[in-house]
Amino acid sequence: MGKEGVHVRIKDQTEIQNIMDAFASYGHTDIDTSRVYSEGTSEETLRDLGVPTRFKVSTKIFPVQAGDHRPERLRETVQESLKALGVSKVPILYLHAPDTATPFEETMLGVQALYNEGLFDEFGLSNFATHQVVEIYMLAKQRGWVVPTVYEGMYNALSRTAELDLFPALERFNIRFYAFSPLVGGLLDPSLSMTTQVPKGSQFDPDTPVGQMYRARYWNKKYFDALGEIHKAVANHNMTAYEAAMRWIVHHSKLNAARGDGIIIGGSSYKEITGNLENTVKGPLPNEVVDVFEKAWEEVAGKCGPYYL
Template sequence: MPVDLILGSNNVGPNGKVKTIEDFSAILDLFHSHGNIHLDTAYLYPAGHPGQAETFLGDLQVTKDGKFILDTKVRSFEDGAHAADEICKSVEAQLKRLKVDKVHTLYLHAPDRTVSFEESHKAINELYKQGKFERFGISNYQPDEVLGFVERANKYGWVAPSCYEGLYNICSRRAETELLPIFREHNIAFYAYSPLASGFFSNIKRNEPPPAGGPFDPTTFNGQYNQGWFFKDALFTAVEELGKVGEEYGIPNNAIALRWLRHHSQLTDGDAILVGYSNIGQLKQNLEYLGQGPLPQQIVEVVDKIWDAIKDDAPEAAM
């Protein structure tokens, strides 16, 4: 059975790429027409304009009549954001924007190491007991930190993490050795974000300036972060090698990346791929690629050789 798909919303909102609720509604309809029902959002989305994506989702009443299931992530990436009272305030405001009493999964979006993880976990557990969410998720945490959540859950009877959102793609496979063994042992699903490395596989060329306003624009926080992850000679070479073998079969890099992740990676039943887009045309293309079957064996072998060559330069599996 193919790995599940989850629709992201990090580009949604008046200050995002998908600027109108009408455009977003059409994107949701397209995603649903392919048999998909799982949506993902966050307090942060779109970056720099918190709450806009959640507001769109709430106005569209996406969970009405069970059409979609919805996950969100609490305010993060700020010192003190995961103090108990701050988590509670964040969730209260988020549920109000989403116009729901609870979400399917509530995530801690990224580690807040200025607050004890025990305090944050206890606050999450209290919200769980109040029925604010069904599943607890974490994202971007280090392996030992993941184990800490598991151990506290066992020690105190608190809700345990049941899913993890993390970086995973052809050029970012450290999760296979650093995180996946933990997930398999403790029944934690892995949801892979950035399957196309924010466009690095197709839209970025060596020694050419990245497009202004794009995911690698160095004047933005996200652009600086993405460049730090991917702008390395070894990774540029990997993309070029991928393009060469893809040309032999008439398969573009993005299709290789998505088909490899769905059919040849270490994702399995219960895991998922977070699907991104900047517009409905891009989503349509990505869904088409994801609907295609396994890759030719020669391409799979090249992907593995690429990883062996770049693993020391690859982005970290967690923050």
């Protein structure tokens, strides 16, 4: 979501408002954004539509350049986000990815200063490897600083590497996990194949950085062979692979609802997002569909990328 003139899927303010109304109708209260989304206009659009007055809007700080997580630069970017959102604080402030040019101790000094000033309530991490999560948590704990309590990572029926070492670490430190890309980045579209010419600007456009990233992760024979079996199984039960994937992550994944784990719902239109919301409230999958997801994961596990971008 964002403003005209930048690369965004949803620009119409009426459509965005309708999406927010639908989201609220399901009882949901938390909105996720980032300073870099839609070239910064995602936060501004949410502000202009009054979203922060209706929902808890959290944001993330991505290290666009080396050194962006140094205390002074971190402060500047957080202040830009708060201004863009029209708020004095956010519920959760995330580091969107590691800034490898800045030692974690230096970054955490900046994070703690912002926390002391009351600019956020909870501290989160996204796209950090397990050993980095442990390092940051232990450093913060030893220094008496704010510790991370939320982690955003990639997790879905065909991308489960987070289960191996990240989930045990989060369990140990009582850190919630919020899953992004629950629908395998759009790969579940039955019209897709290895030879498909995708539309310009779409998720798998090979000429864009995002498209190149998702192609490197999913665009291979192992995944498409597995998808063929999934499409056959879901057709037997009159559902789409998108519906099945959403029901899988709600009912059959290793997310821990008792700890507060959650799913980040997205989409490129009102129709997509409302459809995804509807699928979250449907029941568990038939055994045949659960089994085909398990077999598919066994087939693609060796080709699967990490849970961070």
